[in-house]
Amino acid sequence: MDQVNIAINLYSALICLILLFSMWLNGSTKEKSDRFFMGMCLFNIGMILGDIPAWAFEGHAQVWYPAALKIGSAVFWSSSAPLLLMLTGYILEYLPIWRNPRRILWRVACTLAAVYLLCSILSYWNGMFFTIGDGNTYQRGDWYWLSQLISFFFFGLDTTLILICWKEIRKRDALIISSYVLLAAVALLIQIFNYGIALINTGTAISILIIYINIQSQRELRMEQQKKELTEAQIGIMLSQIQPHFLYNTLTTIRQLCELNPRDAKDAISDFSRFLRANMDSLTNKAPIPFEQELTHVRHYLNLEQRRFGQRLHVVYEITARDFFIPPLTLQPIAENAVRHGILRRENGGTVTIRSEETELSYVVVVLDDGVGFSHIPAETDQGHIGIANVRKRLLTLCGGTLEFFSAPEKGSTVVMTIPKGGKDHEISDCR
Known part of the structure; x- marks a missing residue:
């Protein structure tokens, strides 16, 4: 099962890496939503790279395996908070939300992500979210529930935003945005109760892939609309002359x-x-x-x-x-x-x-x-x-x-x- 989890993680990382380079090579950094998307790819890769040592080294008695497992776990947890923040930021930019409410919600999200990130870093020493026990085994810490509570708060916030703007956006867009949150939330929920299956990274990677497909299709539509507007502008100028x-x-x-x-x-x-x-x-x-x-x-x-x-x-x-x-x-x-x-x-x-x-x-x-x-x-x-x-x-x-x-x-x-x-x-x- 460990080999299957490693393979799933590597494929998920490859998908995110390809999407990240595709956005970068296309120069897609002008809009905030594009930058948030690239952040999602980057931090999901961080989670995956941090997760692989858990499946590769756990339970093995090499001298340096405990350190590798502990460092990998710290990287995994430290990437989780920024990933959730990037997803929320993307949704805030995508949906037609007024500037002041958007600013307030973004500050709330940043505060929660900062708390999550600080606790993740401290867990390397105090074991709040995770510990490495005897026999080089990964164990959930006493405050593990707090990390999951913050994660589901983010998912709840994202879902609430989608529902508020449901009537103001196309149903197709609303369903696609909902799938971003749903896949990640379901994968996290399954992994909470079934530790041993690498679903959270895979679910997130699929969500990111759906986002990418949506971004590209929207961009193509904008290109076609832009071409049409340019043609109409040319006709208007010509007629004016x-x-x-x-x-x-x-x-x-x-x-x-x-x-x-x-x-x-x-x-x-x-x-x-x-x-x-x-x-x-x-x-x-x-x-x-x-x-x-x-x-x-x-x-x-x-x-x-x-x-x-x-x-x-x-x-x-x-x-x-x-x-x-x-x-x-x-x-x-x-x-x-x-x-x-x-x-x-x-x-x-x-x-x-x-x-x-x-x-x-x-x-x-x-x-x-x-x-x-x-x-x-x-x-x-x-x-x-x-x-x-x-x-x-x-x-x-x-x-x-x-x-x-x-x-x-x-x-x-x-x-x-x-x-x-x-x-x-x-x-x-x-x-x-």
């Missing part, structure tokens, strides 16, 4: 140029057709594109606006960095905002400056104007400020980049886009 008034004004300008300056009319038609083509291409191109390509698209747009408004609109290009990637239709809507809501609201017009530069850690793209400016930052949902929310979201998702907006009355506005070098590991793509 070819609104009827823009089409009408551009065609009117071209018609006038046909009579006054056919050569300029020809160039305007070329700019307009390439502008429309780039917008249409963006619907099927989700990946970042070379900055030079996006800059060319912006030039087509600004050329059209300069032909329409003449001396009221000046454009300055200060391009010192070109060799990087940027999401399509990222720069153009920012330039359009500068023209429509900055320059053209001044009677005498003004200048739009587009600047790119390279720093040690990132590429920076700046769009600034000397237009009317704003006394407060416009809301991203304001229809007059198209694309800002979408651009910020797509920069973050596709490149790990950021967008900052600065403005002051009569001093103009500045938009700064920062794209980190090397690309972060993102779920969809990155700007490399």
Whole structure:
């Protein structure tokens, strides 16, 4: 039976080790729930490694076996409290619980875990939870009941949280979360009354595996939803650039140029057709594109606006960095905002400056104007400020980049886009 228990423990440890490395290699440390999950894997491995000496060395009369058994038992007990705390932390993060109650419950859980951990460490010397008796045998201590009472308090707390939030989460999620607690609690209950069967570590490992499957499925769902939102954002940006008034004004300008300056009319038609083509291409191109390509698209747009408004609109290009990637239709809507809501609201017009530069850690793209400016930052949902929310979201998702907006009355506005070098590991793509 000892060999069976050792084999079960090793398989359980292998499962947790694989899941731990999988989460680590995927960079899944951003969310607290992911970190709690990795903690569960780590401390369950600690319990397993501490439990193996009990089955391998107990009852054998080698000189160093009692020390190995005692140290292993101390490791087992010392890992139990953090494991229970990680499980409760994961559930607190997963369920829709208000911040203040979550904070209070977390403090209660931390206090109980600290008491459990302290008693586990002291048991190495005073035998509260376990002792190593004559003949190198493992025995439960006089205060063993306290450890189990704290464990079931944790399980009761977790169950109560699930029941409180039962109506606010999907039944599938509620059942999966319940299985985490149920498997570990049942395994512990069986092992209390049937010492000699290594169930607690196996039950916990299965619970962790179920958590992992749920995390991965939820992550895949988020990826699909994110892709859908990005596609909708691209369509929204594209449509915002070819609104009827823009089409009408551009065609009117071209018609006038046909009579006054056919050569300029020809160039305007070329700019307009390439502008429309780039917008249409963006619907099927989700990946970042070379900055030079996006800059060319912006030039087509600004050329059209300069032909329409003449001396009221000046454009300055200060391009010192070109060799990087940027999401399509990222720069153009920012330039359009500068023209429509900055320059053209001044009677005498003004200048739009587009600047790119390279720093040690990132590429920076700046769009600034000397237009009317704003006394407060416009809301991203304001229809007059198209694309800002979408651009910020797509920069973050596709490149790990950021967008900052600065403005002051009569001093103009500045938009700064920062794209980190090397690309972060993102779920969809990155700007490399």
